[in-house]
Amino acid sequence: MLYAMLAFFQDAGAGMAPGSLGQLGAGIGMGLAAIGAGIGIGQIGNGATQGIARQPEAAATIQTAAIILAALIEGVALFAVVVAIIYKFVA
């Protein structure tokens, strides 16, 4: 099965333009980074809304912490964006 897949990629790569695998890699990497950011920020939303539901008077503190954590996680996803952009324009 693995040999079949490798043979397929070998064959498919024979007629492809140079650098197009790099573009494909950039696209897939971007998609995965977006999924990762979505899951991470979703977890923050989960914790934040539960915290606010349990203790409404702490809502302001929880909201501030949630926004800051979301920005930090988005920073990680944007690392992947930058690398994908480099792949797209260099390869």
Add this chain to the structure above:
Amino acid sequence: MILPNLFAMLQGGGAAAEAAHEAGETPDVAGMLMHHLLDSHEIEFELLGRGFVIHLPEWAPIHLGGLTIDLSPTKHVVFLMLAALLCLLVFVPVAGAIRRKGTDKAPGGIANAMEALVVYFRDEVVRRNIGHGADAYTPYILTLFFFILFMNLLGIVPFGATATGNFMVTGALAILTLVLVEVSGMVALGFNGYMKTIFYVPPGLHPVMAVVMLIILTPVEIMGKLAKPFALMVRLFANMMAGHTLVLSLLGMIFLFATIGPMRHGIAVASLAMVWPIMILEVFVAFLQAYIFAMLTSVFVGLIRHAH
């Protein structure tokens, strides 16, 4: 509500001039993106194809030994200086107003708003993270916040360019953070204490194991010290560039559909409907990323000062 749309249309106005020059062929959206996002030696003020271009001077590079330094003012350098000038123009009168009024009455207008921001920063960010001795760092952290904020906001107004969308600018700010953190670590911990943050050996460890641990852990510690400012640099740069890339791509879609698609007249409405919330989000992200940069700088300073 009108303002973000207007800003978006003016941003796209410049895009229109370039992209529409390819009459009859598919518009060069990627080239237009690169032209707007990257640094250049011109500042353009074009509206609907008419306008003027300021050509910035290009000075000869200076050769210092092996290095070649090009000090000519480019578009991002001009906007960097403009942001610094705005900081001075806003805060020197504010400081004068507060000093004149004394502490018994609250100052009015802009001085009041700025004082609220400054006091919030001093209490919630700097004093909470750095602890004692925090007041020495307050001016730098506040300057950092407002400088980055003005640079980010200048990129959103029409005909403006985001100086923080250039990774050399954010890299320079990150290098300043690195120097600040390491020097305050050396001052607070002393030379021995600071070296212990790099070459760390738990007490009571067998000497051979200690040597092995030193060999393995020292590069990791050094990379850790460098990775945090690097993350600051990439975070600010990528956030600022991503917002503009998105807006310009959506606006470029109008021209792309105009040449190839059958439904070309509704595209501008749909594109602007998508661009408008993104521009509002960009304003929010400008504030948030400036706040996060300043807050993380004070967190790093606090962490290294309390490392013992």
